[in-house]
């Protein structure tokens with residue numbers, strides 16, 4: 001059982017300054033505080049694992065001859081290397097290759113050996129690790145959550161301190177349920193005002209990254225706040241926190257509120273009855289105190305945000321969809337992309353549209369795409385792949401009739417997984433193809449060698465699928 | 478891990494900014510379940526031509542750089558994915574030190590754990606190094622200094638990571654040594670264990 005009730009947490013430092021949300025969660029998890037010579041030892045509430053970054057960490061346990069300390073706080077799923085096609089009639093999955101199959105089987109064997117619960121391929125609860133954590137209620141406010149995956153920042157949407165770690169630290173967490181850590185600096189990002197129609201959470205975060213830069217939050221934990229953030233659903237908050245790492249941040253957090261509690265209530269792993277009431281009471285303490293000081297702070301006016309599209313090879317190279325590519329000395333990136341300065345993105349032909357990934361594969365993302373695709377067809381020149389984040393989302397989309405809209409429009413409706421976000425499972429784009437993708441990274445070769453990724457929201461991606469070109473999604477809503 | 482000792486080597490420069498871990502090691506090579514043999518895939522999209530032969534333009538393919546143990550890289554090196562395959566690939570190739578004006582958090586963390594030393598220098602020093610590809614450099618972690626030409630640059634490495642590197646210690650052993658504290662923490666905080 002994951003639910004943790006914290007009792008009688010005494011402040012661990014004698015600083016009199018008001019605490020940020022990050023300070024509060026940090027202090028709750030200090031096994032030992034940091035000193036000049038040693039980092040803090042941070043207790044980890046929840047450890048999520050997947051097939052790509054865990055095998056060598058399991059091996060660490062074997063090499064040292066030690067057990068996995070808290071299998072009850074460890075959860076596994078497979079998502080990166082898994083096929084998104086249905087199994088054949090014999091129930092066999094068609095892996096891209098033997099290595100992918102081996103990775104998934106290895107995870108299964110490791111979880112069995114070390115007693116870790118696994119949402120295996122074919123399990124009705126399986127899906128992308130950052131989608132199913134919240135969906136199952138494993139992700140909870142005030143927790144520390146780690147995963148060998150940089151988009152662990154997603155879970156910060158619940159007021160958790162959640163960050164990506166490497167395989168060594170996956171091993172440390174297996175062995176001790178702790179990691180050594182120096183405290184990051186804090187970065188407050190206030191977004192306030194009303195969003196204009198057609199503007200989504202994805203556009204907010206792409207705007208932020210454009211403004212502060214891909215390394216702009218390195219060494220910091222971001223807290224997002226302000227009236228715009230408060231008004232967002234959990235799905236939208238997750239999209240924003242997910243991409244915190246694309247600005248270099250250690251983590252992104254949003255203080256929990258009624259939206260958070262409503263989302264979590266009655267999910268599988270959250271406390272029930274009296275325990276739930278206690279938990280919520282405690283979670284309501286998780287906010288930044290008035291007067292708390294961030295190491296850095298910026299403010300963004302939501303009404304100035306428009307639908308975004310990237311044109312380059314990292315997420316900071318983004319513009320409002322109607323703008324032209326800036327003159328910015330990014331020649332290497334533009335050469336790779338086959339685009340040029342001052343060129344308009346509107347009208348740029350595209351070959352592939354991918355709607356999915358831990359950034360934008362949740363039910364509200366699919367509903368957005370369906371709004372655009374309803375009673376329309378995808379352009380014949382465009383391969384459109386729609387991949388739900390989990391089986392639960394897939395099932396819901398099928399019940400709501402959204403899946404039918406996609407299929408009738410001519411899109412491919414797939415089984416859940418990371419898919420074309422990083423193309424490990426064979427879902428890739430070809431050299432020089434342009435792909436409008438709702439994922440989070442447009443790095444060179446990310447979706448396939450020589451492929452060209454344009455990051456955008458599900459609305460903008462769906463609009464491009466219909467017209468075969470970059471299109472302002474506001475034309476369709 | 479072997480203790481990190483002062484050494485002298487020529488350094489290569491890979492000056493592009495924001496080199497992400499997908500470029501250091503592509504996702505095609507994350508399918509292994511051990512850590513070995515990644516050196517041949519390091520920077521593979523840049524290093525090899527379409528027919529699989531070496532790209533002669535790429536710095537690490539040039540004979541004088543084949544033995545460099547130090548790589549000077551552009552700003553924000555190692556951004557993106559948390560894959561520890563990135564430092565594994567660099568080390569397997571023979572790179573033991575990367576130097577930049579800024580290095581991404583997770584990449585730095587992962588590097589220390591494997592005996593790869595990420596060094597951050599000032600922008601001015603970084604500029605100097607970027608312009609001196611092929612020079613010899615001495616890396617002294619004990620003194621936290623690098624020497625290049627007649628210059629001496631100071632750098633700072635987090636105290637604990639430095640201690641572990643210098644002594645060839647695994648951070649995990651330190652954590653395991655704290656098990657009593659960890660158990661006390663659990664007793665203090667978790668009802669289910671009380």
Ligand code: SF4
Nearest residue numbers: 151357358418421422
């Ligand atoms: S969907 Fe993409 S970013 Fe998210 S966990 Fe999978 S590969 Fe990583």
